[in-house]
Amino acid sequence: MTTSQSPDFHLNRPGVLIAALPAVLGFVPEKSLVLVTVDRGTMGCVMRVDLADDLPVGHVAEVAATARPDSAIAVVVDEAGANCRLCNDEYRELTETLAGALAGHGIELLAAHVVDRVAAGGRWHCVDGCGSAGVIEDPSASPLAAAAVLDGRRLYARRAELQNVIAVGDPARAAALAATICNDGGRTDAEARSDVEAAIEAAAQVAGGDELSDATVARLAGALTDYTVRDTLYALAVGENAGQAESLWAELSRRLPEPWRVEALVLLAYSAYVRGDGPLAGVSLEAALRCDGTHRMAAMLDTALQSGLHPEQIRELAATGFRLADRLGVRLPPRRVFGQRAG
Structure with missing residues (x-):
């Protein structure tokens, strides 16, 4: 739906x-x-x-x-x-x-x-x-x-083509990553700051056409299990380099195994939602809730999307990310003016 x-x-x-x-x-x-x-x-x-x-x-x-x-x-x-x-x-x-x-x-x-x-x-x-x-x-x-x-927005001939945007490309490779991902939530501010900066750097790499190493993908997967890191990164969706961040979340959605994949899917859904791409947000949330039906952010965004809540109202959630970035001492890309395409 x-x-x-x-x-x-x-x-x-x-x-x-x-x-x-x-x-x-x-x-x-x-x-x-x-x-x-x-x-x-x-x-x-x-x-x-x-x-x-x-x-x-x-x-x-x-x-x-x-x-x-x-x-x-x-x-x-x-x-x-x-x-x-x-x-x-x-x-x-x-x-x-x-x-x-x-x-x-x-x-x-x-x-x-x-x-x-x-x-x-x-x-x-x-x-x-x-x-x-x-x-x-x-x-x-x-x-x-x-x-x-x-x-x-890209228009697809079939719903399956849209779903392929987030489909795991190499299940065996994704499964092998599971053993290398460290779920060490509760990072120090210095560690969280380093992880946020690593995500921003990885987003620029993906947008530039470079493939992320498995080690980088595993590091980002572990970082997204930390609430401070994850919530800070939501702010990228309203920044001038939102397109780069969205490319990263799509890449992680295709490369990560469950349950780590869910955070990338929700970040992708949020990014798509705030720029008005309801179809991509919808399939991403559908996949996220299949991974974890209790995920609070996924459920909240899904309810908002199905209720027709305007993207402008959803963008306000990014304010938490900017506050966390200030606390961590991370410089995020400045907020973009909507109505213009993100870079």
Whole structure:
């Protein structure tokens, strides 16, 4: 499940709305139920779940309700079932159940559409047999797609491609690192300062195209088990070199074994969230919570993301990192002005 926000879409033009979904989700949805919430006439949270026999309709409604939208629109994406009468009966039952669950939270389901594929020329029709139908416009020509590219977001053809950004690249190598990682939390201020500086240096290396040694990766993994080090590093997400730090967290996410991987994933999720990349934040948090379902920061960010909390509010969490850096005597990159791309 992922969420995002957007200021621009058309309630009365399903072909345009559906074409905008890849830009909002970060990938082209397939075999999915997508719920677009509407708040005072504008797009709110956008949630996606796999179509399955045990589809969590009640949970989808609960998550949608956290943002307190006025209404919602459902889109069923299923190439195999879009032209199947029996399948359409099933989707009508599904959306009726969803409408009831949403109504229990004071949310009106305005419309429900079935589409065979979210691509130029794809066909949609209303689930309830109202007779409305049409063609999907080119998703790559959507204003939301253009905005995503300008924001530096990459759009993926499949959700699996987005998940590969954080997938462990060499499981055997990652497993071998486990024996070399030292979990010695409770560092002195001098040790914490050295580790923060080492992380900043490693971020510059990764951004420059250099591969980190296993020894450096192991050192950073151990450093992230120290709360002072970890919490200081959250501040990098709002600094002028945020892009370098995000590259480092993605690299560590792909190279570290569990349970050390979880901290890199949450740092990556935070970095993506504060720059408005809800899709990357979502898959990173999903992976982090699979590693450790009790991780407090991961759970808090996941709740905020699914509730549609604006990135500007999440950025304030970085203030703790700057305070810790001052205490440690670490010079962090200055805060960047948002609306400009990080270096």
